Amino acid sequence: MLIYSLKRIGLALLTLWIIITLTFVLMHSIPGNPFAQEGTMPDAIYENLQRYYNLDKPLLVQYGLYLQSLLQLDFGPSLKSSSISVNEYIKNGFPISLHLGTQALFIAITFGLIFGVVASLYRNRWPDYLSMILAIIGISVPNFILATFLINYFAVEWKLFPVATWKSWSHTILPSIALAMMPMAYIARLMRSSMLEVMNQDYILTAKSKGLANSTIIIKHAIRNAILPVVTVLGILIANLVTGSFIIENIFGIPGMGEMFVKSIFNRDYPVILGSTIFYSAILIFLILIVDLAYTWIDPRIKISEGKK
């Protein structure tokens, strides 16, 4: 286990470095530069700005300078906003996005699992249909439409929640729901189909014939095995939560990382793009690592590093 873990960590670092390089190259190949203004500006000013941010140096030099500052954990200044450095952007934005994402994930997992299990146990009866209808709504309505409706009814009309911003806990509810709908629906469906498969397995039949109580069977055997595909997919869902949150953050005026991230792409704010990509990728890699290790723990039959015998 230890050697395996060390190997994985080493690979993770290598991955990160490759991502840094790839993103750096990709970004500087996008047309457009961050300093354009309506009506453009005199060349002198343009050149001053380029010089100030090292944009006039050859690409390789910029790359080197950047790696250097990265080693000191300094992501550099933002090109668009002189008052905040990238580090500050991340420091301010990440906890907020994390909060939003975690809340949404919690809602998604809890309700997703419940709906999925219930649907599978009451297959083709009304709980199944109800759960699946909710699931379909969750998957089929794009989250920006959902968010707009949520605001329109729950906030403006019925005044149950505030419309936007991130000031108090009640401000976090609508956005979390909007963000959770799709992963929740996804989990529900996956769990349902997975449970159905598992319930048909021989060992479940064995357990039943042994006389085990239904609830024991469900919890101890069925769910534990059925959850595997969901766990695989969890990593991806979490990844999507954090990026997909851009739209939610934009609509609800939440100052998180998602919003700043896509904004920076449109602004060609290279340091912010690089900084947040790297930071975010690092987290993703970390998460995938955890999922992989969890995988082995749940199903000991999988020997991941073994090859053909």
Add this chain to the structure above:
Amino acid sequence: MLSIFLVLAGCFSGEETSSEPATPTETEEPSGNEGTDDAVSETPAEGPKILRLNNNEEPGSLHPGTAQGTHDSWILEHSFEGLTKKTPEGEIIPGMATEWETSEDNLTWTFHLRDDIKWSNGDPVTAEDFEYAWKYALNPETASTYAYQLYYLEGGTEYNSAEEGADLQALEDAVGVKAIDEKTLEVKLAQPTPYFLDLTSFYTYYPINKKVQEENPEWYQEAATYVSNGPFKLTEWNHKESMKLVKNENYYEKDKINLDEVHFVIIDNENTAWQMYQSGDLDLVYPLPQDVQGQLLANNDPEFVKGPDLSTYYFNINNDVKPFNNPKIRKALAMAIDRQTIVEHVAQGGQTPAYSVVPPGIPDVTGDYQENTGALFEENVEEAKKLLEEGLSEEGMDALPNFTLTYNTSEGHKKIAEAIQEMWRKNLGVEMTLENVEFQVKLDREKAGDYTLSRAGWVGDYVDPMTFLDLWVTDGPYNDANWSNAEYDELVNVAKTSMDQAERMQAMHDAEKILMDEMPIIPVYFYTKPFTVKPHVTGIYTPINSYPQFIYADINQ
């Protein structure tokens, strides 16, 4: 009990738009009997007067020298003050300076500062603060985007365009601004500039507290270290989230300021901002979603204000791309647009169709400049068809090849582009492809000449037709159309340097005629500044080239 019910019923009836002037109970003056049951109003009748606004975007820089645009200037215009300022009617009046004189040759201006002016931290505002600020903005190492506004100063251009390795100190010393003493500022211009006084109220000309900046170059990045000299001071700044302005007790006219605090949120999404306004979380919304705008305008909603705006919406044509080098073809396109439909049904903000380039709101020798200009061309589909044919045959072509219109991503621009695309197809049988790109990309490509047609808008930096006409001089940095006309250049030059108002105005009118004759760009409409403001907020005025100003605003609950 019944009154609670009525109030709640009132909330529900104040539906999607605030277009029910007779019934909204939450905005009426509480006349004692309803006040206590009002479960919906956000601010108590007693208590601090707080104005709630949306800044739309996180400020790029709240330093007057490195500010980048309206998401910076709105706050700057209320926290700082320059040598002069403007009345709600747009007149230039003394600001930090009480009086000024010009020399015979109009090249030297001397400003005398007021006695009782202080920074928000108690320091006195001195002429040195102005000299320091202007030189800082011109310093090439500052990399200020608006430094060009200071090019009117002697030595300004040279200092700012210094090459690497140049003697910066010498160049800085040569810039034409000097503090003669604490209260006297002497300014030397590179050439006579008739609208210079107007410029002194622009934010690049604001002062900086020299002592504060020398001690802490990053003073402007956080509220705790922020020092300004205007009606309000910045007390809180949660980056990307919110800002708070509080009345500046050290401001010399603080008795004229009614508001206690101003709270800014940062909501990028127009629809959300409108919904916040509807639910009472915001007191003023600008800009408005287009459809909402149209409805408010159509219903004559009392909360809707159609403010003036000194800007023009137009299409750039790359005159270097065949066959758009031919003026007839360009004119044909211009004449085949139904501007009234666009203004009424697409933009929906009460704008006016533009048959010239310089928008209304600039005083001429007598009357309004744009009114005096009148319509320099007419919409006429038949004429347009003819011109198109003629132009094409002159260029040796049978038909106009498919070309691309580039616009920056936005719902509004998209709808306008679509409408015009359809108009040209219907009226001229011309095929056009639409392409939307990010704002930065569009500007880059315009500068590089990598486009055929592009959508553009220009806001006047100061109140004089020159701020528009200056755009299209040969090789001008803003001449994305790549158009060149010697006579035009001549006339513009006359208007720039002459101090005779009548002569200048005539020259500019003549220049504009040439511009519309050749049509290197196609004007579409003159902007307005439509916004909504809650009835309990009074005293908001809209200068022609900035956001609604709330310096003298008041809240009457």
Add this chain to the structure above:
Amino acid sequence: MMNKEPKLTKEMFEPIQQQFHEAEKISRPSLSYWKDAWLRLKENKLAMLGLMIIIVLAILAIIGPYLNGYTFYEQDFTKKNLRPNAEHWFGTDSSGRDLFTRAWYGARISLFIGLMAALIDFTVGVIYGGISGARGGKIDNFMMRVAEILYAIPYLLVVILIMVVLEKIQRGIWPIIIAMTITGWIPMARLVRGQVLQLKEYEFVQAARAMGASTTWALKKHMIPNTMGPILVNVTLTVPTAIFTEATLSFLGLGIPAPQASWGTMANDALGSILIGNFYQLFIPAFLISLTMFAFNVFGDGLRDALDPRLRK
């Protein structure tokens, strides 16, 4: 209750004369895997409903735009924002364009994008994941690492970057599809790989291998039928996810250029209209997306049930 036991006499029983191999014969008519699946599918009413809806949508996508004589691009501002009526069956949008025609024109684009993306993701994902899982060892390691690297760059960033880089060359449907599938196949690959890894250890596979079958043959004959379940569920969700992503791209201004329409751009255009009470403009594309989702879901469910050999009756 009377316990009527029939009297069993020796004469009632006759030994069945059989050859050895006959006893081994499977006494049911032999159906190929796919034929069996199709029969089972047909019985599933809900799944067939889904299939029907998909077919109807496809047909309408093809002929819909021609049904009422309006084009999808003609604007008539005197008729803007009309509710559905006799002339404009779905009403008009804020430029006076007929929504019925635009909805079906948009159907073409949205469905095409969805199906293409799902197809590409499925193909690449299954092949990649299948090989990786079946091979195991160093090859599996390497392949998964490469996938990981690609996947660790946030999806939206990849999509936007690709869109922006491609925007110089071409705009339209294909850049969107390419941008979405460049890393979109990875979840499928991981899923397949996971399933394959799991199944590799199952008894019947080990049995097959013990009998001398090669891994590829085992893959084809045994693994695929058994992994089809979750894979198909995943595919049926890819189609609407792709339509979704396209809608997101529209929100960001990177969608299909005007005046063309997809359900995504129609939904995005209509966002502002609900502020003034025109819900129908948003409802129509949203409903169509949901309907498509529903149809693909139940059909996919049915497919999964039909293709699972363990559910064979």
